[in-house]
Amino acid sequence: MALGAALLAGGAAAGAQTPGAYRSEEPTAEIVISATRQNDEVITARVVASMHDDPYLLSDHITVVTEGGIVHVRGVVTDVTDLYRALQLARRIAGSRRVRNELELITDVECHD
């Protein structure tokens, strides 16, 4: 999204100088989507890395997918501490982007009794 915004800003600046050239320098939809996808992958990689590097979060069964700037945190956690920590890390990296909690919390009683 950030890269896409930068391309759009560049096009607007060029348009201010030569109105006739504005349309031709506006990035195509394909470029914007491609930039967004690239940025999604960067966000996903950063969230996954932060979860992996966290000394307390058991993230073996957590999956992160970013689509259209929305960060989806999926998978299974067995501890509510891990649930909150995973979302906390995702939100910290996502910044103003949305983070959707799609985690399933499986409590101890289901595991042990």
Added chain:
Amino acid sequence: MQGAIGLGDTYIGLRNHVWGQIKFGEMYMPYKTSTDRLNPFAGQLGNYSTIMGNTGGDNRVEFGTRMDHAIVYDSPNWSGFSFDLAYSLGQNPDPNNNITSLGSTDCSGGNTPGSGNLFLNCDDGGFNNAYSGDLKFEMGGLYLTAAYELHQNVNRSSDGVGANNPIYGYYAGLGNGVSPLLDWADYNAYFAEYPGAAVAGSPEYSTAYDMGNEWAMKFGGQYHFDFGLTISVLYEDMHRDLPAIMEFQNERQRTGDWVSIDYVFPNGKDRIAAGWAHAGASVGDPGGQHNFNPNGIGDNEANMYTLAWWHKLDKQLTWYADLADTANDGNAHYDIGAGGHGIKTDCHDATHPLFIDYSSAGPTTWGGCHELGISTGLNFKF
């Protein structure tokens, strides 16, 4: 199943993301699983199952037990809504459900044969078919659920005190004052002390009297706040359908309440939780069985308070400290253990005093006890 490894839910089934999943085997019912997430103290002292779903306060959870021969359907999630339905085939060849079901080693409901006052019988809660279901809604941090469960023809003959039970009559007729089931010295001394106890007024023994459907419904809610706080509430209403003549001993019909708060610290490694469970008064009480109190029927409410702290030492290892305190009224004997799972006390002691429990010769159960327990340990998740 207590403390065993490898005896958890066992089933086979089919699953599809469009139509959900269907399972066949031995497993927990939707009534229980729908509110597992409201219980931060699962498997520890102060587990809400000590009171919630546990009709009489004994060491089992009638409305929270694993069922044999069960068929369970779990629906997919439709915009936050989902439901689960279950049916457990009774398979009990005895019309009074007084023996174990075919293919089962335990009585229906998880009780052990002989838990009541009759040798090897399932007269302390054996039942036939069971039905269970729930409706759930989850959106963002909000979770709401309603659940219902029915047990058909539950045999509670052992709550009938047995003074007029043919088996008791047989042993009494021997006249030798000794039996593997009864200590007649205690029994007679008890009557001398409490001639007005319910045992003396029991109607003549009849399975027709003490067979009845038991059902329960509950409504629960939970909210996760983004800053780490979780609040859970649960209300439960349990019933036993009996003729009016038997209501005096109906300790299985009451309400229950549960509230818990759970906070995860921003450091991602510490968590604390507090809970309160309340058992409402039942409509009757088998006074004289093991928890007689001259204060009479209704003096059998209980409150349980739980505090716990978890501290993660690394990704998989967590240390915990847990405290539970249960205050029983004179006729109540709720535990601090996990209602049949893990440590249990059930107000038992190692003595065999007079006037307390004439129906067994072992450690006896006291009504009105005040139990306090502390537990600490390590939990490693593989």
